Amino acid sequence: MPTNASTNPLGEAWPRVRTPWPARTAPLYGQDFASDPISYYESLRKTFGPVAPVALEETGAFRGYLVLDHAYQLEILQNRGQVWTRDSRWYRDFAEGALPPHPLIPQLAYRRSRLYAEGMEHTRLSHPGNKALAELNLLRTRDLIEDLAEQLIASFSPEGGPAEWNQVDILDQYALQLPLLVMMRLMGMDEGSALATGNAIHEMLSGGPGAQRAAAELDSRMRALVEEKQRAPGPDLVSWMHHFNRHSQSELDTHELSEDVWLQIVAGRGGSTTWICNTVLELLSNPELNADVVAGRCQMEEAMNRVMWVNAPIQNLIGRWATQDTMLGGYPVNRGDMAIICLGATGADPTMLSGSFDVSRTNRSHLAWGAGAHGCPAPDLGTLIVRTGLEVLWNRLPGLRLAVPKERLTWDLPYMARTPTALPVTFPFPPMPLTNGHQWTAQQSFISNPPRPISTEPKAKPSEPQGRLPLWRSLVAWWPKR
Ligand code: HEM
Numbered sequence: 001m002p003t004n005a006s007t008n009p010l011g012e013a014w015p016r017v018r019t020p021w022p023a024r025t026a027p028l029y030g031q032d033f034a035s036d037p038i039s040y041y042e043s044l045r046k047t048f049g050p051v052a053p054v055a056l057e058e059t060g061a062f063r064g065y066l067v068l069d070h071a072y073q074l075e076i077l078q079n080r081g082q083v084w085t086r087d088s089r090w091y092r093d094f095a096e097g098a099l100p101p102h103p104l105i106p107q108l109a110y111r112r113s114r115l116y117a118e119g120m121e122h123t124r125l126s127h128p129g130n131k132a133l134a135e136l137n138l139l140r141t142r143d144l145i146e147d148l149a150e151q152l153i154a155s156f157s158p159e160g161g162p163a164e165w166n167q168v169d170i171l172d173q174y175a176l177q178l179p180l181l182v183m184m185r186l187m188g189m190d191e192g193s194a195l196a197t198g199n200a201i202h203e204m205l206s207g208g209p210g211a212q213r214a215a216a217e218l219d220s221r222m223r224a225l226v227e228e229k230q231r232a233p234g235p236d237l238v239s240w241m242h243h244f245n246r247h248s249q250s251e252l253d254t255h256e257l258s259e260d261v262w263l264q265i266v267a268g269r270g271g272s273t274t275w276i277c278n279t280v281l282e283l284l285s286n287p288e289l290n291a292d293v294v295a296g297r298c299q300m301e302e303a304m305n306r307v308m309w310v311n312a313p314i315q316n317l318i319g320r321w322a323t324q325d326t327m328l329g330g331y332p333v334n335r336g337d338m339a340i341i342c343l344g345a346t347g348a349d350p351t352m353l354s355g356s357f358d359v360s361r362t363n364r365s366h367l368a369w370g371a372g373a374h375g376c377p378a379p380d381l382g383t384l385i386v387r388t389g390l391e392v393l394w395n396r397l398p399g400l401r402l403a404v405p406k407e408r409l410t411w412d413l414p415y416m417a418r419t420p421t422a423l424p425v426t427f428p429f430p431p432m433p434l435t436n437g438h439q440w441t442a443q444q445s446f447i448s449n450p451p452r453p454i455s456t457e458p459k460a461k462p463s464e465p466q467g468r469l470p471l472w473r474s475l476v477a478w479w480p481k482r
Contacts, residue, residue: 088108201218222262237264267376278307300390317340
């Protein structure tokens with residue numbers, strides 16, 4: 001739907017009079033926020049209650065309502081009152097060009113994808129991607145993840161030959177690599193384009209001078225992948241997306257399919273990377289929990305679930321926008337204002353810690369996967385990537401420990417994901433020998449071939465089985481850099 005500075009996405013003029021922004025605004029930037037966001041959210045809750053007006057930079061123009069309590073978060077995410085949208089064209093200050101430069105702002109720009117769509121359009125854009133994900137054979141996918149994890153661990157060998165103790169940055173050399181390699185492999189990329197795509201994603205997300213060029217390169221790579229799989233389908237998610245798209249009532253065009261492939265790769269990488277990193281940190285700084293996991297008294301998945309509560313991988317969902325004037329936590333909110341869902345604060349929400357909430361029983365009611373129509377469509381795959389990555393690490397590198405005290409880690413600003421800038425760990429060398437008897441091979445694919453479309457055109461040559469092990473081994477070994 002067309003929009004410009006003076007109209008909202010429905011084509012209506014923005015109201016001339018707005019309820020003034022609250023007198024008190026808290027900074028959502030700076031050292032206190034970066035080094036200990038969980039305590040920071042607590043202090044905001046004490047000062048403001050369940051909702052706090054915040055600014056994301058010094059001028060105060062880039063601002064929103066930070067939603068700290070579970071009940072309010074759920075209300076917005078489920079959106080039963082049809083007040084909130086994920087369509088950023090509803091962000092009035094953005095539409096009117098009133099925002100100062102900020103690294104987050106390019107990420108809010110509207111794209112024609114399910115992430116920004118609502119209602120029937122959201123259902124339409126999500127259909128081929130969700131149906132294709134449901135085709136994955138998760139047992140085989142686990143073998144693939146294990147294999148890629150093993151390859152990464154094999155590339156940890158110390159410079160200058162084996163030493164008794166080895167040190168790696170587990171964020172840079174493992175957590176950042178594994179989910180991205182898995183997602184690219186599931187999409188059916190060959191080694192060459194996976195290498196280029198991986199580098200472009202890292203460059204785009206770094207927000208540096210090359211970010212814009214990298215984003216454009218990614219768009220054209222996704223489009224090329226989608227076109228290639230249409231010509232020559234294979235056993236991969238993109239080919240299955242084409243299959244379900246062809247059988248749907250309102251087909252997605254190539255651009256829309258490319259957007260969804262892009263989104264699945266980038267979203268799959270982001271949450272999984274941070275969840276691996278935060279669980280490694282939790283286990284290595286919580287000796288009792290680690291001892292329970294090592295002794296098998298606590299499943300890895302329980303430790304991961306604890307992290308969803310106490311250090312959620314995605315700290316803040318920026319954002320949701322009000323499509324009508326409303327009230328939120330006692331504040332009058334204007335149409336076009338932003339709400340930020342603070343998932344990082346949920347674990348300390350007093351209403352979740354009292355009454356019927358019992359920490360001794362497994363409780364997955366955290367909102368770390370989001371909720372409602374825009375909730376994560378791939379929690380099973382995400383859990384599998386993270387759990388397998390952690391289990392391989394714990395099996396192969398017993399004795400893993402932090403190389404620096406937790407207090408000395410430095411942190412990126414936790415606007416969306418929260419990770420340290422590096423997570424150095426040490427482990428005794430060499431790693432434990434391989435025990436897994438279920439090595440993944442290209443012959444045992446994680447997904448079948450989609451049925452062939454009936455065509456009158458000359459038959460295209462079927463694509464080669466992707467990711468034959470020797471090729472991917474060399475990619476993994478070659479590419480351990482951000
Ligand atoms: C493993 C860790 C993961 C976490 C913690 C996570 C978390 C989330 C969250 C919180 C959202 C909601 C965003 C919002 O409401 O604004 C979301 C959406 C999404 N996630 Fe995940 N995710 C993970 C893995 C994955 C994987 C493996 C995929 C691969 C397909 C994926 C694909 C998506 C997509 C496509 C959306 C957008 C859904 C929509 O707007 O309709 N995620 N994820």
